Amino acid sequence: MLRLRLSPTGASGDTGAPVGASVGAAPRGAGASNGTPGFDPRRVKADFPIFATPRPRPLIYLDSAATSQKPQAVLDAMSRYYTTCNANIHRGVYGIAEEATALYEDARRRFAAFVNASPREIVFTRNSTEALNLVARAWGGWALRAGDAILLTPMEHHSNLVPWQMLAAEKQLELRFIPLTGSGELDLDALPKLLADGRVKVVSFVHVSNVLGTVNPVAEIARVARQHGATVVVDASQSAAHMKLDVRALGADFVACTSHKMLGPTGIGVLWGRRELLEAMPPFLGGGEMIRTVSLTESTWNELPWKFEAGTMCIAEAVGLGAAVTYLESLGMEHVFAHDRALAATCMARLAEVPGVRLLGPPADRRGGVVAFTVDGVHPHDVATVLDRNGVCVRAGHHCAMPLHDQLGVPASVRASFHCYSLPEDVDALVTGLHQVTKLFAR
Amino acid sequence: MDSLFRDHILDHYRHPRCHGTIERPDARVEDANPLCGDRLRMDFRFAEGRVAEVRFSGSGCSISQASASLLCEAIEGKPLEDVKALTRQDVLDLLGLDELGPVRSKCAMLALKTVKAAAYGMATWTDDEEEAE
Ligand SMILES: Cc1ncc(COP(=O)(O)O)c(C=O)c1O
Numbered sequence: 001m002l003r004l005r006l007s008p009t010g011a012s013g014d015t016g017a018p019v020g021a022s023v024g025a026a027p028r029g030a031g032a033s034n035g036t037p038g039f040d041p042r043r044v045k046a047d048f049p050i051f052a053t054p055r056p057r058p059l060i061y062l063d064s065a066a067t068s069q070k071p072q073a074v075l076d077a078m079s080r081y082y083t084t085c086n087a088n089i090h091r092g093v094y095g096i097a098e099e100a101t102a103l104y105e106d107a108r109r110r111f112a113a114f115v116n117a118s119p120r121e122i123v124f125t126r127n128s129t130e131a132l133n134l135v136a137r138a139w140g141g142w143a144l145r146a147g148d149a150i151l152l153t154p155m156e157h158h159s160n161l162v163p164w165q166m167l168a169a170e171k172q173l174e175l176r177f178i179p180l181t182g183s184g185e186l187d188l189d190a191l192p193k194l195l196a197d198g199r200v201k202v203v204s205f206v207h208v209s210n211v212l213g214t215v216n217p218v219a220e221i222a223r224v225a226r227q228h229g230a231t232v233v234v235d236a237s238q239s240a241a242h243m244k245l246d247v248r249a250l251g252a253d254f255v256a257c258t259s260h261k262m263l264g265p266t267g268i269g270v271l272w273g274r275r276e277l278l279e280a281m282p283p284f285l286g287g288g289e290m291i292r293t294v295s296l297t298e299s300t301w302n303e304l305p306w307k308f309e310a311g312t313m314c315i316a317e318a319v320g321l322g323a324a325v326t327y328l329e330s331l332g333m334e335h336v337f338a339h340d341r342a343l344a345a346t347c348m349a350r351l352a353e354v355p356g357v358r359l360l361g362p363p364a365d366r367r368g369g370v371v372a373f374t375v376d377g378v379h380p381h382d383v384a385t386v387l388d389r390n391g392v393c394v395r396a397g398h399h400c401a402m403p404l405h406d407q408l409g410v411p412a413s414v415r416a417s418f419h420c421y422s423l424p425e426d427v428d429a430l431v432t433g434l435h436q437v438t439k440l441f442a443r
Numbered sequence: 444m445d446s447l448f449r450d451h452i453l454d455h456y457r458h459p460r461c462h463g464t465i466e467r468p469d470a471r472v473e474d475a476n477p478l479c480g481d482r483l484r485m486d487f488r489f490a491e492g493r494v495a496e497v498r499f500s501g502s503g504c505s506i507s508q509a510s511a512s513l514l515c516e517a518i519e520g521k522p523l524e525d526v527k528a529l530t531r532q533d534v535l536d537l538l539g540l541d542e543l544g545p546v547r548s549k550c551a552m553l554a555l556k557t558v559k560a561a562a563y564g565m566a567t568w569t570d571d572e573e574e575a576e
Contacts, residue, residue, distance in 0.1 A: 379504035381481075381550065385447060398480055411480040411502060440448055 039335035045421040047071040047327075057391035060429045065210050065238060065370050065417030066395050067260045070324070074264060077323035078316045089315055090289060090306070104315050107322030108305070111270055114325045115255070116246040121278060123271040123308040124318055128237040129159040131256035131271035132204075134308065135233055136163035138284040139254070139277065140202065143231070146172040149199040151230065153178045153186055153216075154407050155209045158400045160235045160256075164204065176200065180407060184212040184361040188220065195228040204233035208242070211399050211415065212361030213344060213370035215239070222251035231277070237261060241419070242340050242368055244333040247272050259317065263419075264324035268317035271308070278304050285310035328420075336420045340369025343418045347371045347427045354434045360413055369418035372399070375434065378441045380412040386440060387433040394430070447547075448505065449539060456505040461515035463498040470561040476553050478546060481507035485515070485557045494518050494526060499557075504550055506538075511554035513537040518558060526562040529555060 045051055048069045051059055061069060085099035092098075105119075112119040125131040144150075150164050154177050168175050176194055179187045186205070194200065203225040208215050222232040232252040236245060240255075241262035247255050253274045260266040283290050283301055287310035292300040301307045328336065345364035348371055351357045356376035361367060375383050384396035395415045398405045405412060416430055465486035473484045481503030488496040497519055499511045517537060518526050534555050535543065543551055560568035 381504035381506070381547075382448070385547065389447075397478060402480075405480070411482075441453070 039331065039339060041339060041421060041423055044331065045423065047073070048421050049075070051421070055391075060390070060392040060426050062416040062418070062422070062426055062430060063393045063395045064419035064422065065261070065399075065415065067266070068241060068263050068419050069421060070265065070320075071263055071327050073327050074320045074323045078265060078320040081316050081319045086316075088312055100315055103322075104313070104318045107318040107325075110322045110325050114245075114329065115240065115257075115272060116248055117272050118275065120304045121272050121275050123273065123278070123305045124313055125269040125271050125308075126267060126314070127260070127269035128157075128235060128256045128258035129269070131254075131258075131269050132160050132233070132235060133163045134271055134284040135204075135254045135256070135273075136167050138308075139231070139273075139281045140164070140167050141171075142281050144171055144173055144201055147174075147199065148201040149174040149176050151176045151178065151194055151200045151203040151205075151225070153205045154180055155184070155186075155212060155214065155401065155404050156204075156206055157210055157235065157237065158402070159237075160204055160206060160233075161403070174199070178205070183363070183366075184209070184408075185214050185366070186216055186221070188217070188224075191221065191224050195225065195230065198228065200225075200228060200230050202231045202233060204235070206235040206237075207239035208236075208368045208370070209361070209401075209404075210238050210370065211372050211401050211404055211413065213367030213372070214362050215366060215368055218250045218252065226251065238368060238370070241328075242333075243337040253277055259321040259324065262321075262324055263327060264321035265317045268314045268321050270321075275304065278308070283307050283310070287311045289313075331420055337368070339420060340418045340422070341365075341367070343422055343424065343427065344369045344371050346424060347416060347418075347430070350427055350431045351434070354431060354438065356438055357434065360408060360410075369422070370415065371417070372413045372415040374410050374413050375437060375441075378437055380414045382441065383414045383434070383437050386437045387430065390429060390433040390436070392426075392429050392433050447540070452505060452509045452538060455509035455512040459499070459508060459512040461498055461512060461519065462500065464500055465496060465498050470564070472557050472560045472566070474553060474557045474560070474567060476503070476507065476549050478549055481550055481553055483507065483511055483553055483557050485511070485554075485561060487561050489523065492524070493520060493522050495520070497558075499554070503553075506543075506547055507550040507553050510534055510538060510551045511557075514554045514558055523562050526558060529559065531555065 048071050050069050081103060085096040087097040087100045089101040089104045108122050109119045112122045125134060150168060150173055152161060152164060152175060167173060179190050181187045205216060207218055218234055225232050233254040234250060234252040236255050237258045239245060240257040255272040258269040290302050290307050290310040292302050344367060348359055348364050351359060351373055358374050360372045380396035384394050387394055397412050399415055465488055468486035469489045470487040475482045483499060483501040485497060485499045487494060497515045499515050514537060531552060534551055538551060556568050560566065
């Protein structure tokens with residue numbers, strides 16, 4: 001059984017050069033809090049009203065990988081939409097319907113600019129899960145034939161595993177997996193052999209692991225995959241929220257993102273797809289808005305991206321996502337990434353001092369702002385419950401990555417994850433709580 | 444120090460009663476809590492409409508394992524009819540807790556689900572009480 005455990009020596013406080021995505025230069029030797037000039041997480045935190053809400057104990061939120069908190073600007077934008085121009089889009093010709101449509105499409109343009117895409121290639125979905133299902137169903141159902149293979153990784157979130165399993169069972173496709181190294185990274189040496197027989201038609205993998213924090217070298221994998229004629233799908237759920245994402249530079253064909261992890265509201269996600277593919281493949285869901293003409297027995301499809309947006313869409317959520325993207329841009333994604341990575345490094349170094357804590361995943365300079373660990377002899381759920389008593393919110397469980405935990409040889413783990421509003425004090429509270437855990441459960 | 448992790452819960456977690464397996468059981472039920480990976484297996488021997496013997500094994504958090512230990516201890520020797528009548532509240536009483544949040548509740552009630560499935564002779568048992576919450 002593969003065990004991915006990191007020796008404490010790996011947990012240096014350094015912020016190394018970013019890996020994979022085109023993130024800006026992380027300042028070397030940056031401290032956790034204010035190591036990034038021009039970026040002050042304390043000021044950022046003040047933009048998030050949840051932290052100012054009175055409660056018995058201050059909120060120590062270390063579960064941003066599950067969902068991020070929302071800045072006031074996002075809440076205001078959504079509320080403004082509902083109070084000033086709530087109407088269905090693309091239908092009414094009256095004033096507020098025009099306004100609502102303009103806001104919705106403006107959000108699409110903002111998102112497109114945020115990831116260096118054309119607005120035509122930006123399809124709004126419900127979340128990443130739906131975006132990935134869209135690819136598996138609409139593209140995969142159309143492009144893949146019995147005997148073809150799908151190449152995935154063991155570190156996938158269930159949302160990039162189960163849709164492919166379902167398709168594979170239906171169409172007699174083979175599932176293959178890029179193996180992991182001991183440090184919880186993809187073993188790219190295995191890639192050419194996995195692709196050699198030419199049967200792999202799609203390679204679908206996560207950009208940043210939501211458990212290990214591993215930043216996968218997307219461009220490199222995409223290049224090799226495309227050389228072998230495979231279509232490349234990237235689950236950017238954890239990366240789009242924390243680093244500068246340039247879908248063209250990634251070299252992928254489809255990229256899935258989810259708003260609620262990127263300071264936006266729940267209920268909206270994004271699929272970016274290469275225009276030729278989106279044009280060629282059939283629609284996903286049928287219904288209103290995605291059609292051009294409808295007769296009783298057949299229909300033709302609307303143009304991109306509306307071909308993939310059936311039914312009344314999440315309008316307020318799109319507006320919120322647009323505001324979130326604008327807010328993130330105002331922070332500077334390279335600052336956000338450097339901040340998250342520096343905090344993860346601090347966290348790993350501090351956790352290495354707590355007896356019984358074992359860190360999962362690669363060293364800090366090769367990961368994003370996610371730190372998963374186990375505590376010897378204490379179930380992660382019990383750890384999280386004790387921490388909750390201290391106001392510290394961490395995630396415990398398998399984080400929708402059961403196969404990965406099987407490979408790690410642990411049933412579950414505890415995960416602390418950071419975003420732009422996280423502070424070194426949050427790590428202090430985590431460490432204090434963990435000392436209580438080990439005391440409480442000591443025999 | 445902590446209202447949830449009372450001494451007797453931690454005691455049952457560390458020193459589970461009725462822990463183990465039964466060689467040729469009359470019933471064997473396995474269930475899991477997908478939320479946190481708690482797993483339980485319970486082996487039963489029945490005699491004269493009663494639970495003659497029950498043994499559990501599995502892995503999971505203190506609440507799931509302590510609940511199993513407490514519940515097994517409570518039902519050994521009891522008529523099956525009594526087991527069928529067990530409720531959520533009975534488990535909370537055994538744990539000595541007033542309430543549990545909806546997430547931790549799943550951990551505590553895994554043992555109840557398992558025991559009820561065996562009593563009713565079913566593969567799995569669904570807690571309608573919980574659904575109704
Ligand atoms: C890596 C990864 N992929 C996909 C998802 C699914 O996101 P959503 O639940 O918003 O569809 C998540 C979120 O948990 C994730 O971390």
